[in-house]
Amino acid sequence: MTTLTRSELPPQSWPVDATARMNRMYRYQRHIYDATRRYYLLGRDRLINELRPAAGETVLEVGCGTGRNLIQAASRYREARFYGFDVSTEMLTSAISGVARAGLSGSVKVAHGDATAFTGQAVFGQKLAFDHVMISYSLSMIPDWTAVIDRAIASLAPGGKLHIVDFGDQRGLPKTARTLLRRWLTLFDVTPRDDLEDVLIHAATRNGAGLRFDRPFRGYAQYAVLTMPGRPPAA
Numbered sequence: 326m327t328t329l330t331r332s333e334l335p336p337q338s339w340p341v342d343a344t345a346r347m348n349r350m351y352r353y354q355r356h357i358y359d360a361t362r363r364y365y366l367l368g369r370d371r372l373i374n375e376l377r378p379a380a381g382e383t384v385l386e387v388g389c390g391t392g393r394n395l396i397q398a399a400s401r402y403r404e405a406r407f408y409g410f411d412v413s414t415e416m417l418t419s420a421i422s423g424v425a426r427a428g429l430s431g432s433v434k435v436a437h438g439d440a441t442a443f444t445g446q447a448v449f450g451q452k453l454a455f456d457h458v459m460i461s462y463s464l465s466m467i468p469d470w471t472a473v474i475d476r477a478i479a480s481l482a483p484g485g486k487l488h489i490v491d492f493g494d495q496r497g498l499p500k501t502a503r504t505l506l507r508r509w510l511t512l513f514d515v516t517p518r519d520d521l522e523d524v525l526i527h528a529a530t531r532n533g534a535g536l537r538f539d540r541p542f543r544g545y546a547q548y549a550v551l552t553m554p555g556r557p558p559a560a
């Protein structure tokens with residue numbers, strides 16, 4: 326038997342460290358995740374409302390966690406096809422049983438993958454370009470979050486949309502509330518990405534894409550939709 330050293334492993338091999346880190350975080354948390362996060366992961370329902378995939382379109386969630394967003398979206402948009410992946414196998418266990426319980430195994434596929442280095446082919450074994458990619462409260466937990474944005478944009482079909490919601494800089498909140506909130510978030514390994522808007526402006530400019538960005542709930546959250554240019558009309 327040949328044993329490969331870590332440096333010899335191909336780049337799409339298992340993201341062992343990230344998986345172990347997120348599994349430590351969510352091994353027990355996943356059981357109370359949906360019940361507790363509904364009070365403070367604000368803006369997720371708006372994202373689902375605004376998704377509105379057309380019949381036959383594909384929607385990917387990067388860092389799908391327990392599958393809560395995929396299940397809600399797939400229950401609502403019955404004609405679309407949904408994909409989600411997460412680096413935590415603990416979270417995926419919850420996602421898999423949630424999807425099955427909701428009777429959505431026919432329209433939602435979940436898999437293991439690393440957001441910083443994914444392709445549709447590597448994660449789902451299919452050459453896929455997505456009409457919508459959603460990233461909900463995951464960028465703030467991923468150290469190389471700008472790579473995730475690059476990968477997400479690269480995986481969009483022409484005219485596809487990248488929908489992002491995450492913690493904001495809380496600019497409209499009193500200073501004490503902001504300080505306490507930031508401290509509390511570090512307990513969960515969460516770092517709000519204060520330069521998300523700048524990074525998205527650059528990405529939109531590079532790709533000739535449109536960008537909508539706002540900071541709802543007095544800056545508690547930040548919300549963005551980046552729209553890629555469509556396919557040029559046939560001559």
Ligand SMILES: C[S@@+](CC[C@H](N)C(=O)[O-])C[C@H]1O[C@@H](n2cnc3c(N)ncnc32)[C@H](O)[C@@H]1O
Nearest residue numbers: 347388389390411412413416439440461462463
């Ligand atoms: C706060 S949870 C958000 C889950 C879900 N998107 C939601 O809105 O409820 C963040 C998720 O990102 C996942 N995650 C962290 N690092 C990741 C990575 N490198 N690749 C994929 N998923 C990752 C975590 O395992 C976790 O499930």
